[in-house]
Amino acid sequence: MTTITDRLAQAQHRIALAAQKCARDPADITLLAVSKTKPPAQIIAAYEAGQRRFGENYVQEGESKIIALKANYPDIEWHFIGPLQSNKSRIVAEHFDWMHTLSREKIAQRLSEQRPAGMAPLNVCIQINVSQEESKSGVAPEHMLPLAAAIAGLSGLCLRGLMAIPTATYDHELQHREFAQLQQLFRQLQTHYPEVDTLSMGMSNDLETAIAQGSTLVRIGSAIFGERD
Template sequence: MTDSALPASLARARERLSQALKEAGRAKDSAHLLAVSKTKPPAMIRQAWEHGQRAFGENYLQEALEKQAELADLTDIEWHFIGPLQSNKTRAVAEHFDWMHSVDRLKIAARLSEQRPDHLAPLNLCLQVNISREDSKSGVMPEEAEALAMEIAKLPNVRLRGLMAIPAPAATREAQREPLAALRELLAALQQALPQAPLDTLSMGMSDDLEAAVLEGATLVRLGTAIFGARDTR
């Protein structure tokens, strides 16, 4: 993608989300774009920031840290880690990110809590749920999510905010909605079980299922190619 194309693609992504919210009968500010910037250069992130985008999602830790160093002057940028994380790499996420979307083990959450610097606000966490029960996907199984959430909610330097999922692809809007509805219902159950936790986030919906996700209550939708163009191969 050329530099001149990014503002238009970002505007189209925003309009698509706005239209989906309107069709779902939801408030226009009840869901936000998370711009998935993995493999994209810092200059493209800066340009998106200049056009009002603040939240960016990264999958690859070392790449993300290099971008953060180059973009350190953007003090109000919000960094979300959305990829799998090994336990020996938690410190960098604890020190350099605002959100972590892919927590599926207590060990990871506990290390993030222990390693979160005192001068930073608590790290926002989402539990990744394997909502379609795919062998190839990470995530806690739905029936195990409540017990894990109960333990994470006790940790001092993290804040459990909600759930994240990457459902299996589906051919129709109705089929797309089924696992997303299950995730929404799971969040509602957690809100009942943990009334003291600020459980307000459903991180779900990408380019192929954004509209279905908004219909089922998504609050963060993750768009990469739609904003930045085709990903660079790693």
């Protein structure tokens, strides 16, 4: 029976191989372990295997885990990667280190205002609806720069890059096109904001394609923790 330690090592090996195939340094690609629906015990198991960055999709579930683990595991870096309603923005502002799914100026303003003064600015990524699916969150590509300008003016936030959830498909050509488009948008954003350094794209079933197209952070859940509960 494979353990979380085994699966984490396998995921890191996949990242290393994918990076080598496109002449990239594996150290430039961050593994975010997506722990949604998983109990704190499994997060601790991954932590003990060396993992420090964890992603949560649900506000209150993530908050409860952060509170439960903060005292004994203060160096965990918590990333919010799910949809956020404005009435729950305070929880993200007060507890998380990163927010990947920012797509509305109103939410950006609330997060900035609600970020505690003693905390570093909240790292944020703009979510792009690269597949143009109505069921998905994210801004259209042409709205990226206006939202970036609004974020840049907020003292409680630090703009770090872009995030996308592309079409769920095993069509590698479609994956390639959507990831390539996001890479182009990322480069465009960097021309305006040179400090931007994060391209959050790629998951368990498409991380190789994402890395080939410049991803700097892959979000892996099922390949580490198994299918969601």
